[in-house]
Amino acid sequence: MAASIVCFGELLLRMSAPGNQRLMQLPELNVHVGGAEANVAVSLARFGHTARMVSCLPDNPLGEAILQDLRGQGVDTTHIQTGDGRVGLYFLETGAVQRPSRIVYDRAHSAFVSRPADAYYWRSILQGADWLHISGITPATGPNAADAALQATRTATELGVRISFDGNYREQLWKAWSGNGPEILAELLSHASLAFINELDVGLIFGESHSDRADAEAAVFARLPRLQHIASTMRHQVSADHHRLTGRLATRDGVWVSREFDMPGIVDRIGGGDAFAGGLLHMLTGTAPLQDVVEFATASAVIKHSVAGDYNRTRIQEVEDLLSRNGLDVRR
Amino acid sequence: MAASIVCFGELLLRMSAPGNQRLMQLPELNVHVGGAEANVAVSLARFGHTARMVSCLPDNPLGEAILQDLRGQGVDTTHIQTGDGRVGLYFLETGAVQRPSRIVYDRAHSAFVSRPADAYYWRSILQGADWLHISGITPATGPNAADAALQATRTATELGVRISFDGNYREQLWKAWSGNGPEILAELLSHASLAFINELDVGLIFGESHSDRADAEAAVFARLPRLQHIASTMRHQVSADHHRLTGRLATRDGVWVSREFDMPGIVDRIGGGDAFAGGLLHMLTGTAPLQDVVEFATASAVIKHSVAGDYNRTRIQEVEDLLSRNGLDVRR
Amino acid sequence: MAASIVCFGELLLRMSAPGNQRLMQLPELNVHVGGAEANVAVSLARFGHTARMVSCLPDNPLGEAILQDLRGQGVDTTHIQTGDGRVGLYFLETGAVQRPSRIVYDRAHSAFVSRPADAYYWRSILQGADWLHISGITPATGPNAADAALQATRTATELGVRISFDGNYREQLWKAWSGNGPEILAELLSHASLAFINELDVGLIFGESHSDRADAEAAVFARLPRLQHIASTMRHQVSADHHRLTGRLATRDGVWVSREFDMPGIVDRIGGGDAFAGGLLHMLTGTAPLQDVVEFATASAVIKHSVAGDYNRTRIQEVEDLLSRNGLDVRR
Amino acid sequence: MAASIVCFGELLLRMSAPGNQRLMQLPELNVHVGGAEANVAVSLARFGHTARMVSCLPDNPLGEAILQDLRGQGVDTTHIQTGDGRVGLYFLETGAVQRPSRIVYDRAHSAFVSRPADAYYWRSILQGADWLHISGITPATGPNAADAALQATRTATELGVRISFDGNYREQLWKAWSGNGPEILAELLSHASLAFINELDVGLIFGESHSDRADAEAAVFARLPRLQHIASTMRHQVSADHHRLTGRLATRDGVWVSREFDMPGIVDRIGGGDAFAGGLLHMLTGTAPLQDVVEFATASAVIKHSVAGDYNRTRIQEVEDLLSRNGLDVRR
């Protein structure tokens, strides 16, 4: 059953060194469009839902390229506004062997960050939506976006639109403008019915220390009456391009844990969490058992690790094939 | 001792997405020449034999490029005819992590498929040949090629040219023209002295179910008096680019099984079976013990997995180095 | 504490097949600058030392490109002379799966090889230097370089400049001009306070056979009074691009062995030994315990395996991060 | 004033040799999406209109890539159907010096060609449209598309939707299925209010010979009462990549001819005529004088010659800058 999901966040251009080159080793950069919420929007559009992106871009060839790319993926871009400022960038060096990947952010002063909160008319934007999805990165980018995020969630709650919130605590971004991260994130979280958080997020937001994830989940459920699902992943890192991934989904009634997926020869790790979120939101729009929900979401994240770029360029059938262990030989 | 081998089948252009990109993710395709029998011909030419390709291509830049490529590899292309129709294509997406590789065929209506069976003068083509090699794909492409394949094998049998047949049952191709696959393949197989088949092929061709490979081999030997060798491989798939491979060779007198080769970090899996066939045919032209035959053929297939494109760009020495475990450090 | 190190050897252009292509499979070559001593110089310059390269290049675009590249890395190139002759080349094919990498040398008749020994004024070149680093490849390239290497080490000994010598016995090079490798290398080694050698080098240089590395080290210490440190690595090869590496450092007082580093998904194995030498020389300029010395040197070599090209494009911090097991997830 | 234009025709993938390489000289192809009507749709979408593409594609990665690309350009793709068959291809070699560009078509048996005429519900597709644009290539591809084209124009005429028809007589396509080109094109043309034709088209369609373009225009106006505008270009070819272009627009009342534009250093000539058509349709939706109409359309075509790929990736402002001769130095 197709749902209508609104995603609010910044759109970035990723500039990455080709192959396994060190950043700027060769005078050439590969470009991808990304952004935590945009990645979720793309997953949802590919899974057959109506995904509406809310953001702001400058009217220049870089902004135009982002729009084209997202529109090409089937995301509704009619609520992406045009404003003054630059396009946020990040530079990526892909790791190898025992050397981790590295990101150099260059996203300050972007059109999104400079966009005043009152430029977004949430009542009309959220009209008819089933979900509002937002990550902790959005408010961290600056006071305008933080205000806008709060207004979005408050309006969503008023309109009965369910909220999906992805923790993603980014200390450096909060520090850059002395924002009160914990307070803002706590309010956003209080509106959510679905949260992607683990014990680290809980510690950072509520200043609590939890010995394990189950404890943290219990504490958050106790604190936040609107919250129904807490989702997270566990990642074991064998080497820079060999990880193992397990998904987890908690409700007030229990916990569902996916099988562990082995991921040797990772192509691109960026966007793995967003692919998990996209898969989970997709499944929650249906009526599948929660074990199936968490398996699908995790398998969706696993496929993302084989896809270059931030987007999870996949289809439902491909995720299901992975789950049904249909074999790995060439599909003809 | 150099033999003369005639290979009959379609020549295709492979269009593959660069690196680990999804198909058509980037507006760029890498091109390779391939085709099951052509791959065997290239292996044999590189191993010092006279390999003659019999096929049909249109007189356009695509056909010309295929000719140049194959001729460059040392294959005798004088029996590749020119005819109306297109060049058969296939589009390849290379898998990664737990996502398998995928092929989209676009080979219908090719010059090869459209070529009437009576365009090939087998008596003169097979003159002086030691072997005729043909795969189950050739007759599956359509009635013209099926007729031609039957005439080729019948003539070869008459002339005392030994026949090597590689099962390769392709259900989709047979369905596309309602061809009677089992009947045609059974006749082709009945002429063969060497067959590359396993229990699945036996099941599809003869409608029999066999609990294991040895049973299937015994049944086929019982059925087909001309058959002397049955060869096959066992492939264990750890991930999309990590397999393990073992070769097997059966005669009426016994079975020879190669060591298991570990293949992490596979570069290109396409053509692995053809490299096995090429290695095996090469060794059967000599007098080596059958254990050496199956080891060489399997090592040859292992090397193929490290080579981009359909061809097994290797030399005898390199296969022997792998077998003698000469070490893996840089050769200077 | 920054040291001043003089490196003497040939500068080469590496022409490598792109990605995992076989050499000359595609009509395209990637170019890197390298050379055993140059690689050490780059490591040292990146670790904050003054590294001076002594060599000879022709005055053409190839020589100019090498100069630019090395100068860009922060190496002092003012003692790279200009002379008649060509630039030495080597062609590299990167291995995969069970197929090892392969090098085709094309370095004969280079400007370096043709440079008369008396073109180098070692007294002024070595002025103020703490170390002279030289490998066994330098004298092997021909009589001019062999003479120059001997004069360099003799002068260094006179001036109290410590000598670091890296074995690197290259039989083919010695054979090409019938040079007396063992005699020349033995004299060079006799000047060294630090030597990168193992039991194979000892066997080749002194004609002795040693059952294990410890024996060989003891024998060399007994023979050569100036020698203080013997360093070496142990490499276990799982596949062409999956090795394991351990470092070892011996003095007259004991032996220090690093942890074993697992290196799956190797990007570029060339220059691994030079990265080890660079790391070790860097640490010996300080006062760290010898266990830290060998750990750092080995970790430095491990990082090299993740970097394309001959140079170890890294920084001290990155090596230390690896040693402190700071995790492998994306650095933001 | 934004209009709503429906474009009906085949969507093709262009596979072109990189740079000035001969086709298949390098094992690499660049991919672009194109098709005469799609190119017009993209121009119109970029000029601010609602452009709806009507076509048919297979549900495979090639069809999906075309959809994404067109959707990214802002074209309404909701009426692109999914059907059996392949994606039509064409291979392009770009000319140079005195060697012309060359196209090898491989478009037979496509999903578009195989789509039955009754699969399109023109009454609903054309609802609210101002224009229907169609070229002579569409009916030439086969009987299904010819029928569909006739039904489309008949329905458009009934609904009062104006018809724009671009001649584009393709003899080879008509021959391939023995279609009666002149008869079908004559009917299509009889519905048009705007036609892109010259004396050659008139000769082929009506079997008449005209000494000059003005004569041909007069004859067609006399024959076809619905026709209001006839547009065409004159191209002078200095070399393969240096042409000169002039536009022409005729009505029953007069003729307007643009300035001659010099086009040295052409980047990509394909789609030049479609860019002219797109510019002309754009201007006819407004109220500009006809001299401005033909100048804009021709300038739009001139810009296309500087853009790689079939689409005219430009904006109104850029065309106007060219017309106002704003200078050619770098725009900062």
Next chain:
Amino acid sequence: MAASIVCFGELLLRMSAPGNQRLMQLPELNVHVGGAEANVAVSLARFGHTARMVSCLPDNPLGEAILQDLRGQGVDTTHIQTGDGRVGLYFLETGAVQRPSRIVYDRAHSAFVSRPADAYYWRSILQGADWLHISGITPATGPNAADAALQATRTATELGVRISFDGNYREQLWKAWSGNGPEILAELLSHASLAFINELDVGLIFGESHSDRADAEAAVFARLPRLQHIASTMRHQVSADHHRLTGRLATRDGVWVSREFDMPGIVDRIGGGDAFAGGLLHMLTGTAPLQDVVEFATASAVIKHSVAGDYNRTRIQEVEDLLSRNGLDVRR
């Protein structure tokens, strides 16, 4: 005779679309290092002078890449400071046919712009220098750089270091921080002995209107007693990649005008003015007649148009070959 020249200005990364692609048409960017003063420094270093760059970069891989590149060119980078902020970028689309090239700047908030003026110790930086070269872009980037530029020129005048000033009025940059461009530029110019300005610059700086260049030159000479040489170029644009260039050099005693150079098939127009400045400064360090000075400077600029990237990668010999019309056939 080698001079010592100090260049002060921002270092930028240019991100350009490959070939003739529109900006962001392909997901790939080519990277070059540039900046008006850096380009002059590179020219001078390549012509045998000591060129010292004074600037500020962040300590990240982008800043490091710029340093390496400039150091590789032989520029003295020891006075390039490290500071907080980003690397200034600009995105370039290369024009074709009648479509001009286009630049999108993204240079606000850079480390250079944020660097306080008192971070530069001009007395020590200028020690032993013959020239200080600075362009009008440097003060335009912001108040810090404007202050620093003023201090630099004042100190240079005190120390007897000659000043070369390149007008380059950039209105957008001045507007962005409401800087008083004319006043600041007038003071900088008042210190100069060599100025690269034309009647437009004179109009913008002094608010005067001059009917022709000679008038403007006379007026400036009258106003500024320290000024000895005024240099400029005249550029005629045939198409986006076909220009004609003439150089001009005025003193209080006369005017010298170079021949007109035809420049068809321009590879890269960026940095042409800097190459002219570099050539002129080079020649003014010698004693050649002024006609030779302006011919060399213009020829140097002409060669730049054939070189990709901002730098003029050439040598004195090559410029002289062009001047001596040594023919255009292949140099073997």
Next chain:
Amino acid sequence: MAASIVCFGELLLRMSAPGNQRLMQLPELNVHVGGAEANVAVSLARFGHTARMVSCLPDNPLGEAILQDLRGQGVDTTHIQTGDGRVGLYFLETGAVQRPSRIVYDRAHSAFVSRPADAYYWRSILQGADWLHISGITPATGPNAADAALQATRTATELGVRISFDGNYREQLWKAWSGNGPEILAELLSHASLAFINELDVGLIFGESHSDRADAEAAVFARLPRLQHIASTMRHQVSADHHRLTGRLATRDGVWVSREFDMPGIVDRIGGGDAFAGGLLHMLTGTAPLQDVVEFATASAVIKHSVAGDYNRTRIQEVEDLLSRNGLDVRR
């Protein structure tokens, strides 16, 4: 009528900077196979003749790549021997605007140069040949090749095989081994029935000065009784990539001059002379009037200027299309 032509000369690898980059500006080289006589052989094979290459290559991946490439073009490679030594290289930088192309040779000590003259059995090599083609480069490479060239021409004369000789005086090569160029070339020329020479060659070989080409031709015809045809081209250079070309063919009875061909936007100038020679040899095997001969040869050279690489990748039809001025618009 197909002829059999034997070509004797060195096979080289060309390493060229991509696009218009300066040599080694980017760390990437494009590779092409070439050599004056090989280029002629490829032209002739493409025009339907039997072209047999006689040369020597080392048995390594570079030699193997050359063999494959030439064999792919349809050249008979069975007389290419394997010998010790390296593969000759040349590095190419393509010019632009007013900067000429530049070649850096690195061909000393090649397997061809080192091959003893008696390794070639000319009597058997030339068996059945109609022509022997050889250029002045072959003897210039060293004494072995010079001897071999003399033996080849003497044997050819004995066997009645006609000789085609292309002047190509290369002073640097002769100097490198103090060969007596004039004497050797004069003897080679004395055997020729067809010579590609102009007044410069005549001056260098016979020490004569001729005021114009006609004089030189007359003098040579007077001197050399066997000579029947003298062919040459006139090249006017507008810019680095815009030339004009005219062909000329003289006999004892008259002179035939082709039309002048304009060549703007040259892709690759290398091999233009060889393409002329190939076209001329092709036409002389037939009975066409001499005006047609020189037109075809020149048009063939013109097409070469539009083709990347040394080979003239064309067909007879394409040359004829150019001559019949079939228009320059896209061939569909």
